[in-house]
Amino acid sequence: MADVVLKGIHKSYGEVKTLHGIDLEIADGEFIVFVGPSGCGKSTLLRSIAGLEDISAGELYIGGRQVNDEPPARRGVSMVFQSYALYPHMNVAENMAFGLHLAGYTKAQQRAAVENAARILQIEHLLERKPKALSGGQRQRVAIGRAIVRKPDVFLFDEPLSNLDAALRVQMRIEIAKLHKQLAATMIYVTHDQVEAMTLADRIVVLNAGLVEQVGAPLELYHNPATLFVAGFIGSPKMNFLEATVVSGNAQSATVALPQGTQLQASVDASGVVVQSKVTVGFRAEHVELVGAGQAPSGNVLQGEVMAQERLGDLTYLYVQVPDSEHLMTVRAHPSVDAAAGSRVWLHIPEQWVYMFNAEGKAFARHAVSGEKGGSR
Amino acid sequence: MAMVLDKSHRWRLVAAHIGLVAFIALTVFPFLMVLSISLRPGNFAVGSIIPTDVTLEHWKLALGIPYVKPDGHIVNPPFPVLLWLWNSVKVAGVTALLVLALSTTSAYAFARMRFTGRSFALNTLMLMQMFPAVLSLVAIYAIFETVGDSVPKMGINTHAGLILAYCGGIAMHAWTIKGYFETIPAEMEEAAKVDGASPFQAFWHVLLPMAVPILVVVFLLSFIGTMIEVPVASVLLHDEKNLTLAVGSRLYLYQQNYLWGDFAAAAILSGLPITMVFILGQRWLVSGLTAGGVKG
Ligand SMILES: Nc1ncnc2c1ncn2[C@@H]1O[C@H](COP(=O)(O)OP(=O)(O)O)[C@@H](O)[C@H]1O
Ligand SMILES: [Mg+2]
Numbered sequence: 097m098a099d100v101v102l103k104g105i106h107k108s109y110g111e112v113k114t115l116h117g118i119d120l121e122i123a124d125g126e127f128i129v130f131v132g133p134s135g136c137g138k139s140t141l142l143r144s145i146a147g148l149e150d151i152s153a154g155e156l157y158i159g160g161r162q163v164n165d166e167p168p169a170r171r172g173v174s175m176v177f178q179s180y181a182l183y184p185h186m187n188v189a190e191n192m193a194f195g196l197h198l199a200g201y202t203k204a205q206q207r208a209a210v211e212n213a214a215r216i217l218q219i220e221h222l223l224e225r226k227p228k229a230l231s232g233g234q235r236q237r238v239a240i241g242r243a244i245v246r247k248p249d250v251f252l253f254d255e256p257l258s259n260l261d262a263a264l265r266v267q268m269r270i271e272i273a274k275l276h277k278q279l280a281a282t283m284i285y286v287t288h289d290q291v292e293a294m295t296l297a298d299r300i301v302v303l304n305a306g307l308v309e310q311v312g313a314p315l316e317l318y319h320n321p322a323t324l325f326v327a328g329f330i331g332s333p334k335m336n337f338l339e340a341t342v343v344s345g346n347a348q349s350a351t352v353a354l355p356q357g358t359q360l361q362a363s364v365d366a367s368g369v370v371v372q373s374k375v376t377v378g379f380r381a382e383h384v385e386l387v388g389a390g391q392a393p394s395g396n397v398l399q400g401e402v403m404a405q406e407r408l409g410d411l412t413y414l415y416v417q418v419p420d421s422e423h424l425m426t427v428r429a430h431p432s433v434d435a436a437a438g439s440r441v442w443l444h445i446p447e448q449w450v451y452m453f454n455a456e457g458k459a460f461a462r463h464a465v466s467g468e469k470g471g472s473r
Numbered sequence: 474m475a476m477v478l479d480k481s482h483r484w485r486l487v488a489a490h491i492g493l494v495a496f497i498a499l500t501v502f503p504f505l506m507v508l509s510i511s512l513r514p515g516n517f518a519v520g521s522i523i524p525t526d527v528t529l530e531h532w533k534l535a536l537g538i539p540y541v542k543p544d545g546h547i548v549n550p551p552f553p554v555l556l557w558l559w560n561s562v563k564v565a566g567v568t569a570l571l572v573l574a575l576s577t578t579s580a581y582a583f584a585r586m587r588f589t590g591r592s593f594a595l596n597t598l599m600l601m602q603m604f605p606a607v608l609s610l611v612a613i614y615a616i617f618e619t620v621g622d623s624v625p626k627m628g629i630n631t632h633a634g635l636i637l638a639y640c641g642g643i644a645m646h647a648w649t650i651k652g653y654f655e656t657i658p659a660e661m662e663e664a665a666k667v668d669g670a671s672p673f674q675a676f677w678h679v680l681l682p683m684a685v686p687i688l689v690v691v692f693l694l695s696f697i698g699t700m701i702e703v704p705v706a707s708v709l710l711h712d713e714k715n716l717t718l719a720v721g722s723r724l725y726l727y728q729q730n731y732l733w734g735d736f737a738a739a740a741i742l743s744g745l746p747i748t749m750v751f752i753l754g755q756r757w758l759v760s761g762l763t764a765g766g767v768k769g
Contacts, residue, residue: 148663169669181660185682194678195668246668 098159098249105154131293132303174243324457345369354420362450364460383449511737535738565699580650598644
């Protein structure tokens with residue numbers, strides 16, 4: 097068991113700078129997920145922790161020991177690769193025992209460890225098979241099995257589920273969560289899929305272009321994104337954004353004007369905001385209330401035209417064109433709502449659910465809504 | 474698997490077969506010719522391909538058995554052909570193994586390690602190997618004469634010296650193996666390293682087993698190349714008992730008297746080890762060794 101501490105980690109491939117100073121403290125036994133768009137440096141960071149890439153600058157501690165110059169084998173980590181990377185000439189049991197074999201364990205010890213891991217992952221019947229005789233999901237289990245037989249302090253996963261089909265992915269996600277409880281080991285998990293991140297993580301690290309955007313519990317990131325990037329990345333469907341200019345603002349709330357003049361109120365701490373400055377306001381699909389045509393709209397209402405609707409049975413998504421933006425606003429409505437394309441709707445966005453970001457993309461602090469906290473487990 | 478075929482397909486099939494048979498005949502004919510010459514009485518290069526009289530006189534001489542002519546005259550084998558054959562097999566076998574060891578390790582370095590001068594070294598090695606070996610004969614002779622002064626066991630007229638000279642020619646093989654290594658995903662060796670393997674262990678336990686087919690190909694090419702090599706061997710080896718078969722069998726063809734029959738028997742004999750090594754190696758020439766390691 098070990099904690100992992102990253103201090104100012106930089107990584108360049110020659111001229112190409114990939115990581116620009118990552119600071120992070122990962123507690124012993126924590127499940128940390130690195131999430132971010134493709135090419136943001138998640139794999140590079142994970143491989144640097146594993147020792148497969150040397151760190152250009154900064155310090156890396158695993159279990160209190162600085163390991164910058166230690167080879168992978170002496171870091172007490174094991175890794176599950178996106179491509180599984182099983183040894184094709186060895187059968188499943190040999191694949192799993194390879195690390196123990198190198199470490200000089202006896203055949204009996206190797207067999208005991210392999211059988212134990214195989215039982216946990218339910219692959220006991222596959223031990224004699226070669227990797228090419230396995231399905232994708234089975235290969236994935238073997239790759240995880242190979243990682244757990246060595247009882248490492250830290251597990252590293254690089255997009256382990258991205259090659260599986262959707263149903264299998266859900267199943268493996270649950271099993272990885274179970275495995276984490278069972279082994280109580282530190283796990284660092286890389287994915288570009290925010291659903292995986294939300295469901296697995298104790299804490300999520302959102303990476304963007306080689307920098308940490310925000311670290312926090314899943315619901316904390318969901319409810320209080322620190323930046324426009326995190327707000328857009330976490331949550332499905334994506335948060336709706338509108339360009340706006342500040343009309344007025346104080347510690348309690350801000351009033352902004354949309355391009356067509358519509359005004360919106362947001363309960364954010366806007367003290368010190370410059371009037372007339374450019375901001376971005378955002379709201380999530382599930383926070384929109386549809387207002388009937390007859391009802392007199394009060395404040396914070398956008399009028400728009402439905403371009404498309406998706407009736408999924410348990411809920412309905414409407415894609416609404418509003419005059420203030422060329423992008424469609426996504427709205428989650430009650431399953432009974434049936435608004436055909438072309439119909440007019442009025443969207444009421446309660447001011448406590450309006451997010452606001454300055455021109456640099458930094459969020460204004462929202463005033464918490466009761467019940468939304470509790471992100472940290 | 475009966476696929477629906479076009480009518481013209483049959484004719485194309487027939488044409489293809491005719492072409493293939495013609496090609497096979499072209500390949501096999503010289504061999505049959507040599508076989509026929511070796512079974513023909515006397516030492517004539519020309520004659521019908523199916524010998525009218527069959528005689529084993531050339532084969533007996535090649536195998537070191539004295540041969541009694543019908544007039545009672547005993548012909549002793551003029552040359553130690555079997556010893557030459559053994560010399561060839563020994564030199565070729567050791568050379569092929571050493572070439573394999575040298576070329577796989579250097580190919581690993583070129584394929585997987587990053588160091589300054591990497592591509593320069595690769596290209597230079599390749600370019601130098603493109604000069605015909607004949608051009609360097611003088612140099613090779615001079616080098617091994619000097620080597621022999623300090624290490625007599627590796628000088629002129631020794632098999633060790635010859636093997637050393639052959640080991641200089643690994644650039645092509647290193648290129649071939651490097652190309653194959655580069656098709657094997659680096660993630661497998663990385664997995665091995667995370668599993669605790671040293672770079673050499675990753676190379677030995679993970680990379681090499683996946684590269685067996687190319688290793689067999691390189692071994693075969695190197696073995697065959699050495700078996701049939703003449704220029705370097707003829708410069709470095711002098712004593713009759715040290716010669717390889719490829720060099721020695723030329724002694725049958727001296728200016729005034731071309732002993733084609735004896736030469737043909739020796740030539741076929743030299744093909745036997747090649748055939749045997751090839752048949753042994755063939756079962757390792759399987760494809761798909763890397764299948765299943767990474768996602769499909
Ligand atoms: N070996 C390499 N040489 C040069 N650039 C690399 C190398 N590996 C990754 N990169 C670059 O580093 C960036 C981050 O890559 P990566 O960590 O693989 O992203 P992610 O895993 O988040 O999709 C990319 O822009 C990629 O082009
Ligand atoms: Mg990646």
